[in-house]
Structure formats: C-alpha cells, structure tokens
Amino acid sequence: MAGRRPYQIARIFAIIPPMDVMRQQVGPFRVLRKLGEGGMGVVHLAEDASGRRVALKTMRPELAAREEFRRRFGKEAEAARRVARFCTAPVLDAGFDGGVAYLATEYVEGPDLAAVVRQAPLTGANLEALAIGVATALTAIHQAGVVHRDLKPSNVLLSPVGPRVIDFGIAQLAETSGHAPATLAQGMGTPAYMSPEQARGEPATPASDVFSWGSLVAYAGTGRPPFGTGGVAEVVYRVIHHAPALDGLDERVRPLVERALDKDPARRPSAQQLMDLLMGRSAVPVDAATRAVSETWTPVVAPSTRQAPPPPPARRGLLPTVLVGVAAAVLGVAATLAVLRPWEERGGGSGEPAVTATRDAAGSRLGVRIDALTRQGGTVRLQWTVTNVGNGNAPLYNQFGNGTLDFSASAVNLIPPGVAEPIGPAVKNGSCQCTRMAAAPFGGGDQMRMYAIFENVPEDLEKVDVDLRLLGVLHDVPITPA
Structure with a gap:
C-alpha cells in the first residue's frame, strides 16, 4: 500500500x-x-x-x-x-x-x-x-x-x-x-x-x-x-x-x-x-x-485528491478567537448587520457596484452573483446564484434562515444607505416569500439560484447593500425597474 x-x-x-x-x-x-x-x-x-x-x-x-x-x-x-x-x-x-x-x-x-x-x-x-x-x-x-x-x-x-x-x-x-x-x-x-x-x-x-x-x-x-x-x-x-x-x-x-x-x-x-x-x-x-x-x-x-495545505501556525491567544469566529459564520448565527465585517465586499473605487463575491464558508469555497434586483413600485425582487467553486460539500439549508429549522432565505436583508433597520423578505400567509431549501448536499460544481421578495421599499432608493448571511454583504447594488 x-x-x-x-x-x-x-x-x-x-x-x-x-x-x-x-x-x-x-x-x-x-x-x-x-x-x-x-x-x-x-x-x-x-x-x-x-x-x-x-x-x-x-x-x-x-x-x-x-x-x-x-x-x-x-x-x-x-x-x-x-x-x-x-x-x-x-x-x-x-x-x-x-x-x-x-x-x-x-x-x-x-x-x-x-x-x-x-x-x-x-x-x-x-x-x-x-x-x-x-x-x-x-x-x-x-x-x-x-x-x-x-x-x-x-x-x-x-x-x-x-x-x-x-x-x-x-x-x-x-x-x-x-x-x-x-x-x-x-x-x-x-x-x-x-x-x-x-x-x-x-x-x-x-x-x-x-x-x-x-x-x-x-x-x-x-x-x-x-x-x-x-x-x-x-x-x-x-x-x-x-x-x-x-x-x-x-x-x-x-x-x-x-x-x-x-x-x-x-x-x-x-x-x-x-x-x-x-x-x-x-x-x-x-x-x-x-x-x-x-x-x-x-x-x-x-x-x-488534492490535499489542502496545513494552516499556518497561529500566535498564542489568537487561534481560539479565530476558530470561534469561523464556526459562528458557518452556523449563520453571527449577529448582525450593524457590525462591519472585515470580509465584506465593497464597491469599486470607480463607483461600480460589487455584484459578485467569493467566500470560504460552510466547508467549501462559494461564489455568489447578484442576477437581478428589480422593483415594481414598492416591491423589490432579489435574485442571486450561489455556486460551489470548491471541492467540499457545503449544504445551504439552515444557512439563510432565522432559526435552527428555518430552511428558507428569511434572514436575507436589504440595507438602505444610512438606515439602521434592514428590510427583510415579505411574509404571506405565514410563509416567507423567498427560496426554501431542502436538506440536501451541495457539492463542488453545484449551483443554486435563489430569490427573495421585499415589500414597502422606498421608491426613491437607487442602491442598497444586500446581506446574504454566510455569503457576506454586497454593497451598493443598484435597483433597476422591472
């Protein structure tokens, strides 16, 4: 052998x-x-x-x-x-x-x-x-x-x-x-x-x-x-x-x-x-x-199979904090939108919005792309695609919802500039107007397209930040007419 x-x-x-x-x-x-x-x-x-x-x-x-x-x-x-x-x-x-x-x-x-x-x-x-x-x-x-x-x-x-x-x-x-x-x-x-x-x-x-x-x-x-x-x-x-x-x-x-x-x-x-x-x-x-x-x-x-290189040694006292932070991100329980996260992606210096990003999360490397953020009056529809560009299995259920058994995208938010309170997906007949995910594997090369509908969005808003939970925040995403 x-x-x-x-x-x-x-x-x-x-x-x-x-x-x-x-x-x-x-x-x-x-x-x-x-x-x-x-x-x-x-x-x-x-x-x-x-x-x-x-x-x-x-x-x-x-x-x-x-x-x-x-x-x-x-x-x-x-x-x-x-x-x-x-x-x-x-x-x-x-x-x-x-x-x-x-x-x-x-x-x-x-x-x-x-x-x-x-x-x-x-x-x-x-x-x-x-x-x-x-x-x-x-x-x-x-x-x-x-x-x-x-x-x-x-x-x-x-x-x-x-x-x-x-x-x-x-x-x-x-x-x-x-x-x-x-x-x-x-x-x-x-x-x-x-x-x-x-x-x-x-x-x-x-x-x-x-x-x-x-x-x-x-x-x-x-x-x-x-x-x-x-x-x-x-x-x-x-x-x-x-x-x-x-x-x-x-x-x-x-x-x-x-x-x-x-x-x-x-x-x-x-x-x-x-x-x-x-x-x-x-x-x-x-x-x-x-x-x-x-x-x-x-x-x-x-x-x-490719063997991942071992992580570099961490200084005494730093490693537990880093590991706890990583675990919290994977679990999707990191508190909250008001806290600036160092891995957030911002718009380019030229003023162009950032509508794509890549994150190491949920046991693999995930790419995200905002496909559309369109409005019809005060109703805005967000569509985005997640692709597993790594080699590991990265199940997406329970990563975008509120609560242990919430397999929907109910915790995804729009954050208007200068507004502390984010806008969550609309709820109709007790159900989130957003993607629901089954408890299924999400392996390398897999792709999932997701959506969420938001109501009562101010009609004068031209851009918002989009918080996608474990995928981070995409800043200055433009809202376009449907």
Whole structure:
C-alpha cells in the first residue's frame, strides 16, 4: 500500500459547538483531526485508550439540549449498536460528555462509492459484490429493528474487503424536534435516492431502504442516478411519478433493481430477499453473504485528491478567537448587520457596484452573483446564484434562515444607505416569500439560484447593500425597474 493515500471517510450529521472546537477529548476518545461534517453534526478521527481508531460523531448542541432528544438518543444509539457488523461500520460507543452527544463507529479505510463512480462505474464482479454487500448490510440493519433512512453513495465506503454501509438509524433522532412529518422529510434522505413515500413526507420503513438500494446500485452501474439530476423539486417529482432510467445497467442486476424501484412499497422485495435472489439460494445468513462478498471483491484504487495545505501556525491567544469566529459564520448565527465585517465586499473605487463575491464558508469555497434586483413600485425582487467553486460539500439549508429549522432565505436583508433597520423578505400567509431549501448536499460544481421578495421599499432608493448571511454583504447594488 506504499505510496497510496487511503481514504478514511465516515459520515454523520452534526456540528461541534464553538466552545468545543479545541477539545482534544470527548468521552473516552482522543480527537485527532476532523474528517467531515453535515447537516446535523461533524465527524472526527479519534482513538481510544488502546489506540484503536474510530470515527467520532458529535451531534449539534441545539439537538443535544432538547430533553426529548436526550431521552431518545440512548435508545436509538443502543438499537444501532445491535446491528451486526456484517458489511456495516458498527457502532462501538455512545454517550454524553459535557453536554456533547457523541457516537463512535468503526473507522473504515476506503473511498466512498460516489468518489469511485465519478471516475468510472462499477462493472462485473465488483458491481455484483456491491449489490450483495449493501443488501447484506440492510438485512443486518433491519434485523436489529433499525431503518437506515439515508442510504446514498457517500454512505457506502469501499473498504479493501468490500462495501461497508455507514450512518444507519441515527437520522431519525431529528424527529425529536416535534415538527410535522412533512417538514421533517426534508431532512430525511437525499432526493435522488429517497423513496417516493419519503418524498411525500411519509415515515421511512425497511421498504424505503430497499428503494434506495435500487437507486444506489443503478448509480453504481451506470454512473448516473436513475431519476436524473437537477433541482430538488424536479428530482423529487421524478422519484414520485417517473419510471427510472436504467439504460446500460448490467442485465444480471437490472431485474432486481427494477423490482426494488417499484413505487408501491408492498411490491418491493425485502433486503433478505434481495440477498437470497442475488446469491441464488434461500435464507442466506448475513455472515455467509459477507464472506462471499469479500472473496469476490477486488479492492478499488482511491481516486487522487488534492490535499489542502496545513494552516499556518497561529500566535498564542489568537487561534481560539479565530476558530470561534469561523464556526459562528458557518452556523449563520453571527449577529448582525450593524457590525462591519472585515470580509465584506465593497464597491469599486470607480463607483461600480460589487455584484459578485467569493467566500470560504460552510466547508467549501462559494461564489455568489447578484442576477437581478428589480422593483415594481414598492416591491423589490432579489435574485442571486450561489455556486460551489470548491471541492467540499457545503449544504445551504439552515444557512439563510432565522432559526435552527428555518430552511428558507428569511434572514436575507436589504440595507438602505444610512438606515439602521434592514428590510427583510415579505411574509404571506405565514410563509416567507423567498427560496426554501431542502436538506440536501451541495457539492463542488453545484449551483443554486435563489430569490427573495421585499415589500414597502422606498421608491426613491437607487442602491442598497444586500446581506446574504454566510455569503457576506454586497454593497451598493443598484435597483433597476422591472
């Protein structure tokens, strides 16, 4: 393995509280370095007292602060610990430490499926081994009474001995928010891989995981999601109403994928039935299926990736302040518009307005462009485009809204010159007249166009500052007639 840099990836949805950015110990684990983050939290590489490495996952502090969350965390984590380790990354420990809810899982070396398929789809024995391995993992998960809820390519790691499914079950802890299922569905699953019932806001079941298995295997074998790409709304519509596009999928797995992608959950096979049909016999034990996968699996070569240079050393006493500031910007809780931020972009010296900017935020590098700021009387419509010009995943939900579960652009503001009180988006029938974002990934190259409508804007205003939350303030943006 010399000369090869193995991918060491694990996923969870969480964010460490700003005061814990510098923590070196969480529970019995020593934190080594950050591996990634998502909508509900962060994951670090850590090790226990014996030196065994784990993926240490910490939940967002606002979740851990809720009594209902704390009550259910132990129950759901214990259910996840009952999942057999066959083709999974098992849960090793869970608990609370100083108000931080943490979960430790086995540390898996290997690229995720998405990274590999971006280079080339899987074929032959490896595609079949992937299909069997993920079905085996789902069988083990379902036998423990757990539903994965978010099976997708980034949650399947390709280890030297076969695929390993991660991040099962814990997503359901978001239900402790007390919101209606239709609202929670936005955070349950990734649109291109979720089942029709999840897309409609209905509870996820083992049959939902089977549908996600079909979408995942189709992606692995063709290099494209079976319901296409595009905006969240259009992908969700296709998941609910359209037949999957399976052209080019290996005929040895296509019939089972078609059955798994049936719109009616009652007509889909179970995970155990998938495993049996793929292996050609009945009641296959998960340990036997796991051995078969490891015997036929050919280790994949991790695609090359650019390594970010290490940050320069900071002077004593400065680093904690900088880190807390960065964390606050990522979380979107920085106070407020009246305070001048050093990274704000100003108009050029020639008087030309600044209508584009680039920011390092939300785990990647984001470009923003004001497409239009037009008025019709006292009503002004703002349109802007955000592009992920970096390499990291930078989910945009909960970055432009007011409140933990506000996935809209309700906190975007227009700031008239010389006016301390900003103008927020209009509200109609209790809803913000602005873009709503689903809880979905926003990877390198992704682009999203957003809007917000403002009312009672003084008609003599010719220019305003536009505050786009984590994207900063764009100054002196001209208002033009519609």
